[in-house]
Amino acid sequence: MSVVASRVRQGRILLQMAMRNLVASRVRTLVVGGIVALGVVIVVLGSSLLDSIDVGMTRSIQGSLGGHVQLYNAASRDPLALYGGTMGESVLEPIDDFARLKAAALTVPGVKLVVPMGIDQAMVSMGNVFDVALERLRADVRRRMEQGAPADAPDYEAHKAHLRRMATLLQQELRAAREIADETSGVYRDRKADFDALSTAVEGGFWETFDADPLGSLEFLENRVAPLSLDGGFTFIRYVGTDPEAFQKAFPGAQVVEGSPIPPGQRGALLGKLYAEEWLKLRAARRLDKIKEARDLNGRRIAKDEELQRWVKENTGQTRDILLQLDPVRTREAVRRLQAALGTKEEDPGKIVAALLDTNDDNFDARYRIFYAELAPLLQLYSVKVGDFITIKAPSRSGYVSSVNVPIHGFVEFRGLERSALAGMMSVLDIHSWRDLYGYMTPERAAEVRRLKERAGARTVAREDAEAALFGGGAEVPVEPVAVKPFDEAALLLAGGGRQSREDLFRRRYTQAETDTGVALNAAVILDDPRRIGETMPKLVEAAARAGMKVKAVTWLEASGIVGQSMGLLRMVLYLAVLIIFAVALVIINNAMVMATLQRVKEIGTMRAIGAQRRFVLVLVVVEVVTTGLVFGGLGAALGIAIVHAIGWTGGIAATNDTMYFLFSGPALIPRLGTASLVTSVAIVFLVSILSALYPAVLAMRVTPLEAMQSDE
Amino acid sequence: MPEPIVEAVDVAKVYQLGKTQVHALRHVDLVVERGEFLSIAGPSGSGKTTLLNLIGGVDVPSSGTVRVDGEDTSKLTERALTRLRLDHIGFIFQTFNLVAVLTVFQNVEFPLLLQGRMSSDDRRRRVNALLEAVGLADHARHRPSELSGGQRQRVAVARALVANPPLVLADEPTANLDSVTGGHIIDLMREMNRRDGTTFIFSTHDPKVMSHASAIVRLEDGRVVGRETAQGAEAR
Ligand SMILES: Nc1ncnc2c1ncn2[C@@H]1O[C@H](COP(=O)(O)OP(=O)(O)OP(=O)(O)O)[C@@H](O)[C@H]1O
Ligand SMILES: [Mg+2]
Numbered sequence: 001m002s003v004v005a006s007r008v009r010q011g012r013i014l015l016q017m018a019m020r021n022l023v024a025s026r027v028r029t030l031v032v033g034g035i036v037a038l039g040v041v042i043v044v045l046g047s048s049l050l051d052s053i054d055v056g057m058t059r060s061i062q063g064s065l066g067g068h069v070q071l072y073n074a075a076s077r078d079p080l081a082l083y084g085g086t087m088g089e090s091v092l093e094p095i096d097d098f099a100r101l102k103a104a105a106l107t108v109p110g111v112k113l114v115v116p117m118g119i120d121q122a123m124v125s126m127g128n129v130f131d132v133a134l135e136r137l138r139a140d141v142r143r144r145m146e147q148g149a150p151a152d153a154p155d156y157e158a159h160k161a162h163l164r165r166m167a168t169l170l171q172q173e174l175r176a177a178r179e180i181a182d183e184t185s186g187v188y189r190d191r192k193a194d195f196d197a198l199s200t201a202v203e204g205g206f207w208e209t210f211d212a213d214p215l216g217s218l219e220f221l222e223n224r225v226a227p228l229s230l231d232g233g234f235t236f237i238r239y240v241g242t243d244p245e246a247f248q249k250a251f252p253g254a255q256v257v258e259g260s261p262i263p264p265g266q267r268g269a270l271l272g273k274l275y276a277e278e279w280l281k282l283r284a285a286r287r288l289d290k291i292k293e294a295r296d297l298n299g300r301r302i303a304k305d306e307e308l309q310r311w312v313k314e315n316t317g318q319t320r321d322i323l324l325q326l327d328p329v330r331t332r333e334a335v336r337r338l339q340a341a342l343g344t345k346e347e348d349p350g351k352i353v354a355a356l357l358d359t360n361d362d363n364f365d366a367r368y369r370i371f372y373a374e375l376a377p378l379l380q381l382y383s384v385k386v387g388d389f390i391t392i393k394a395p396s397r398s399g400y401v402s403s404v405n406v407p408i409h410g411f412v413e414f415r416g417l418e419r420s421a422l423a424g425m426m427s428v429l430d431i432h433s434w435r436d437l438y439g440y441m442t443p444e445r446a447a448e449v450r451r452l453k454e455r456a457g458a459r460t461v462a463r464e465d466a467e468a469a470l471f472g473g474g475a476e477v478p479v480e481p482v483a484v485k486p487f488d489e490a491a492l493l494l495a496g497g498g499r500q501s502r503e504d505l506f507r508r509r510y511t512q513a514e515t516d517t518g519v520a521l522n523a524a525v526i527l528d529d530p531r532r533i534g535e536t537m538p539k540l541v542e543a544a545a546r547a548g549m550k551v552k553a554v555t556w557l558e559a560s561g562i563v564g565q566s567m568g569l570l571r572m573v574l575y576l577a578v579l580i581i582f583a584v585a586l587v588i589i590n591n592a593m594v595m596a597t598l599q600r601v602k603e604i605g606t607m608r609a610i611g612a613q614r615r616f617v618l619v620l621v622v623v624e625v626v627t628t629g630l631v632f633g634g635l636g637a638a639l640g641i642a643i644v645h646a647i648g649w650t651g652g653i654a655a656t657n658d659t660m661y662f663l664f665s666g667p668a669l670i671p672r673l674g675t676a677s678l679v680t681s682v683a684i685v686f687l688v689s690i691l692s693a694l695y696p697a698v699l700a701m702r703v704t705p706l707e708a709m710q711s712d713e
Numbered sequence: 714m715p716e717p718i719v720e721a722v723d724v725a726k727v728y729q730l731g732k733t734q735v736h737a738l739r740h741v742d743l744v745v746e747r748g749e750f751l752s753i754a755g756p757s758g759s760g761k762t763t764l765l766n767l768i769g770g771v772d773v774p775s776s777g778t779v780r781v782d783g784e785d786t787s788k789l790t791e792r793a794l795t796r797l798r799l800d801h802i803g804f805i806f807q808t809f810n811l812v813a814v815l816t817v818f819q820n821v822e823f824p825l826l827l828q829g830r831m832s833s834d835d836r837r838r839r840v841n842a843l844l845e846a847v848g849l850a851d852h853a854r855h856r857p858s859e860l861s862g863g864q865r866q867r868v869a870v871a872r873a874l875v876a877n878p879p880l881v882l883a884d885e886p887t888a889n890l891d892s893v894t895g896g897h898i899i900d901l902m903r904e905m906n907r908r909d910g911t912t913f914i915f916s917t918h919d920p921k922v923m924s925h926a927s928a929i930v931r932l933e934d935g936r937v938v939g940r941e942t943a944q945g946a947e948a949r
Pocket of ligand 2: 761762763884
């Protein structure tokens with residue numbers, strides 16, 4: 001008889017005994033098995049979820065802004081943080097000549113694209129409704145001056161009436177504010193002047209004489225009245241200045257959802273869709289959207305939710321934003337439509353809009369539909385639209401505030417990151433505008449400054465000195481510039497000697513060389529094969545060094561900062577949970593098996609007396625635990641797989657808030673089953689079983705055959 | 714002349730019980746010839762169990778030597794001693810000691826599996842033959858818990874004999890049985906002894922059980938005080 005055959009035979013009886021023991025002590029087996037199964041379910045489910053989050057986030061971040069590798073100036077104090085750091089925008093030293101870096105990077109094998117970037121945030125002013133109305137009237141006036149007044153001009157009259165109505169609304173608002181203000185204060189005096197201006201704009205006399213001096217009247221409205229309507233105001237904008245054409249090629253996840261891409265080589269901006277939703281949308285519409293989402297996705301109810309109640313109240317109380325947008329013709333149309341839709345005879349526009357927005361759980365869906373179907377077409381839902389210009393103002397590197405005007409070409413959405421407060425807020429700006437803001441020379445600025453300098457005979461002052469003077473700088477620099485005033489490029493440009501006209505600037509097409517030549521803050525590198533990231537990074541650094549540039553290379557994940565870290569954090573949480581579960585399992589299995597061993601001392605002693613070797617007893621205990629582990633681990637894995645599939649069939653786990661939406665890279669997470677997670681869970685179970693069987697097995701091994709002789713327990 | 718199956722020379726066993734030493738056996742000399750059906754008798758605490766444990770190789774003497782089938786038990790490793798028990802000795806316990814989760818058939822088969830020498834067909838034949846011999850052929854698939862005490866001890870007898878050991882030890886095999894059933898078990902053991910020539914050494918308090926023995930060794934206070942054959946007493 002071969003040793004192997006005898007082992008096999010012993011193995012069979014061992015297995016049989018183990019199984020029988022397990023069946024005999026059902027409760028213990030079920031408890032131990034239940035814990036193992038639970039652990040495996042969590043491993044399988046957790047890692048499936050994480051894997052799909054991982055894949056989704058990788059796709060989203062790589063495809064939106066991250067690329068595969070990011071390069072930036074090694075002298076930078078802060079690490080690159082594409083989505084902003086915890087302490088605000090990271091400060092990077094510039095890459096002075098992107099073209100050189102691009103050329104160097106492209107010599108590295110496997111590098112497909114190199115995209116220049118400069119990320120910053122700045123103030124932006126959007127046109128307000130008053131400006132829009134004024135612009136319309138101004139166009140009317142211009143046409144009338146060029147072509148003569150047509151006999152019938154209802155538009156013209158309506159546009160005038162609109163402005164008058166808006167002035168009335170503003171006046172009412174200011175009156176309400178004055179009632180609570182202190183009459184003797186300076187603020188009150190300022191307000192008085194404002195109030196008088198508004199009164200003029202409301203009075204019939206002003207409008208009757210409007211046509212006598214249309215330009216003067218327009219100027220009055222523009223200078224004295226328009227500033228009082230600050231609803232557009234300033235907001236912040238976060239943008240990436242880039243080569244739009246390269247950006248589009250490199251980042252398929254950045255999709256233009258409205259309007260069109262920035263034409264190759266031209267200036268312009270694409271506003272972040274989420275940013276537009278959050279900051280630029282008509283507030284009442286935005287609140288309706290939020291209430292709808294809260295109701296549909298999170299099951300919240302107006303009746304039971306204070307926040308929703310507040311939103312409804314704000315909507316009914318602040319109808320001004322809507323009324324301001326409606327000229328008399330549209331106001332009449334709005335009232336007519338709402339009367340029909342709501343089945344009411346209410347004539348007052350304010351009251352009927354308030355009635356529309358006075359929603360509760362029963363009527364909300366209907367009101368939401370009416371708002372978007374009837375009222376919204378008469379309104380401009382966003383304070384900017386495609387074709388508008390926005391003015392971005394940012395403190396440049398030289399210290400002065402620079403500002404650029406850019407046309408909005410469209411709205412951009414980063415696939416998978418649409419709802420991320422960090423990533424979804426990003427807008428895209430052409431790199432020339434970005435360089436203007438950043439304060440580095442663009443080709444035409446350089447030329448213009450040169451010309452102006454020549455004309456003024458000005459001396460260039462080193463940038464450092466200018467900065468020091470402006471910021472109060474180091475101690476050795478005098479705070480007051482004495483003899484030499486720093487040369488202020490901005491002042492020169494704004495004085496506008498030979499300034500190019502806006503139209504010229506925006507019609508201009510820059511060559512690729514012009515786009516590449518110049519400053520950037522970081523460069524996104526796209527590889528042919530994303531698996532090559534690790535090996536390509538040092539090569540990129542070397543190539544840059546050969547070209548005389550010290551750059552740092554980081555992976556897209558590192559560059560994504562807190563966004564990528566949230567992934568790591570999730571993983572840590574899962575590992576910790578798994579660790580805890582299996583630590584608990586280990587203790588429980590260990591205890592259960594120790595008890596079982598103690599209960600079976602006599603039986604084990606008998607087997608030893610009859611001739612079973614110590615090893616047999618040891619293996620018996622281990623087989624018992626491992627069998628339990630594997631059988632229940634298998635059941636757990638099957639359950640986990642079933643759950644994963646079930647979740648998939650039911651359309652995945654719906655994201656009920658923005659954080660989830662962001663993590664899921666979309667509205668729902670469909671967990672993907674990885675063989676890795678299955679293998680891992682089996683391995684963990686195996687390991688845990690063996691570990692927890694060790695001590696009881698040793699105890700069992702120590703049982704002597706003498707124990708068999710014990711008369712009774 | 715064949716070698717005796719058991720040969721104990723000047724065996725002593727001392728247990729340490731706290732600070733006091735318990736001399737369970739002193740200066741025991743014993744020779745058991747092959748084919749004997751030997752009973753060890755003596756009052757409670759006289760050392761019967763201790764002596765059987767030493768012979769069975771589940772314990773080793775404090776001094777002196779115990780030879781079983783020619784092997785000096787105190788010179789064997791743990792593994793070899795276990796092997797000796799497996800191949801040379803069968804055990805019948807006072808409390809039957811069957812493995813609860815195994816069937817009657819599997820309990821009897823167990824030593825054969827440990828030995829791992831027989832094919833499964835041979836094993837089945839051997840186990841069935843033994844079950845037939847102890848009169849439990851119909852109960853092969855039963856669990857021990859479904860059997861009476863007498864039936865369980867029959868299974869134990871079958872298990873002790875299945876590997877065909879030259880020596881079977883039984884420490885008070887009838888103590889947990891009523892006298893009639895106990896008598897049947899002793900008859901069965903005697904029958905096996907006659908049939909195969911297997912040596913049996915068993916301890917008992919019961920004079921009726923003793924009367925079946927071919928010889929009786931009397932212990933008292935850890936010493937052998939006498940040895941008598943069935944034919945009559947024989948002083949030592
Ligand atoms: N493990 C032990 N530790 C200490 N003393 C022991 C141990 N085993 C036996 N003894 C002692 O050794 C002596 C002999 O015991 P043993 O069990 O051999 O007697 P016995 O003849 O089998 O008695 P009984 O008829 O009651 O079974 C007794 O005094 C007993 O108390
Ligand atoms: Mg005893």
